[in-house]
Structure formats: structure tokens, C-alpha cells
Amino acid sequence: MFRLLGGGVAGDLTGLPRSRLAVLPGTTHITLIERAEWLLPMIGEFLDLPMPEEK
Numbered sequence: 001m002f003r004l005l006g007g008g009v010a011g012d013l014t015g016l017p018r019s020r021l022a023v024l025p026g027t028t029h030i031t032l033i034e035r036a037e038w039l040l041p042m043i044g045e046f047l048d049l050p051m052p053e054e055k
Contacts, residue, residue, distance in 0.1 A: 004051065020042075020046060022039070022042050024038055024039065
């Protein structure tokens with residue numbers, strides 16, 4: 001999934017991928033569930049994006 005969405009490339013050499021990074025302040029892997037109101041809209045928007053074309 002990571003590579004299908006553009007991850008794992010050297011952005012300086014091939015251009016920036018369409019992948020995204022979400023930083024949730026004051027959140028750990030354990031407390032992530034407490035940030036559902038922040039995270040759910042991000043997940044939906046990300047998954048609704050069209051798949052990048054294969055090179």
C-alpha cells in the first residue's frame with residue numbers, strides 16, 4: 001500500500017510522491033484512538049484520492 005501510493009522514493013531525484021504525513025501533536029501510537037475526530041477526515045480524504053498511475 002505504501003509503495004502504491006507513492007512512498008519509498010527519493011523525492012529529490014524523482015519528484016515528491018503523492019503520499020502524505022499527518023502529525024498529530026501530543027499523540028502516541030497508543031493515544032491515537034483519542035484523536036479520531038482529527039484522524040477520520042484525513043483518512044477519508046486520503047483514500048478518496050485517485051490512485052497514481054504506474055511508471
